[in-house]
Amino acid sequence: MNGPTATLLISCPDQQGLVAKFANFIYANGGNIIHADQHTDFEAGLFLARIEWQLEGFNLSRDMIAPAFAAIAKPLQAVWDIHFSDTIPRLALWVTKQDHCLLDLLWRWQAKELPAEIALIISNHQKLEAIAQQFGLDFHHLSINKENKIQQEARQLELLRQERIDLIVLAKYMQILTPEFIHHFPNVINIHHSFLPAFAGANPYHRAHERGVKIIGATAHFVTADLDEGPIIEQDVVRVSHRDTIADLTRKGKDLERVVLARAVRLHLQHRVLVYGNRTVVFA
Structure with a gap:
């Protein structure tokens, strides 16, 4: 075109x-x-x-x-x-310790599959700093605990303002954003390692294994003040069996997480997602 x-x-x-x-x-x-x-x-x-x-x-x-x-x-x-179409959004990728979603997005960005500029990476741990250096990106380590969460979120917001960020992608950022943060910056996409609304919250693969499910999934959604309840953008599933261990579920789930998050980010960047209420229409 x-x-x-x-x-x-x-x-x-x-x-x-x-x-x-x-x-x-x-x-x-x-x-x-x-x-x-x-x-x-x-x-x-x-x-x-x-x-x-x-x-x-x-x-x-x-x-x-x-x-x-x-x-x-x-x-x-x-x-x-x-x-x-020629207004290029600026992204911030947020991570903790897992690198699979981060690397997938960076590879797709490097291959020009994502119409965006990745401006920085923010993490509450230092483990993935070497990846940021590999791709020539700024890495900001902001350790978070109960005592400093409000102050660190204020610092995060300041970084977003300085870098003129349009969208945050939580690429396995294992922290809950406060309602106050979301009020100030509502444009956030998260990847959750289950087929929501099943197994919201922590440890979904362990809970799925205990329940003996026959499929597992991943869900990309917009972040709201209600944990894992935001409008859903993209989902996918894979079959599992009684022979699969928790490690097997985790491995298969990570594959889904990468693909589902990349699809959701791309759809959003192409302006194909329309939110109304707590639902979306995706014009794919």
Whole structure:
């Protein structure tokens, strides 16, 4: 695809003529739609859409698109965001001691699979600092305990502001973020090592083994103040059997975690995820 594009993510009360109104906004201003997808949640009475168009030849300058579209969106009670493909988001990867998700994201970033700039890595342990050095990335070690958690979160927020971070990816960061932190920085994706809502919280592989499950999974979700309850972006599963030990479940689960987290981050960076309530529509 040649040239930058603009993408609108829209949700509004369902009513007749919405597709025509939104498409006509782009057509009337000389735009060429290259992707369009929509979904109606009849239970919630909501219409949700993703529309992407080429900016070449579009009659409105970028700073005029939002106010022009707002004139259409306001009477429809629409909630919407606009994104431009050549605006590169800045990411912070947060880790503890496990390296599998971190390495996978860094390899994909190095291979230019992720349309983003990884600006820094933050960890509550020093174990993975050598990986950051290998990829030429800043590494910030901020040890956290019950006594210093508030102060360290303030330091984390300051780093995010300094580096102009758009998204945090918790690539196996084994700390719970406080509601106050999430209030100040809500754009956080986490990978959980189970097929939520099953086995939320700690030690899911041990609990899955004790329960004798036949499948295990991984879930990538947005972080909210409720632990492991945020809107789900991506999930996957693999079959297991009575012959699998906890170590086997952990090994198979790590493979899932890598893939599921990478998919979720990519979908978010491509502006294909629309959150409403505690749910998502993913226009994949």
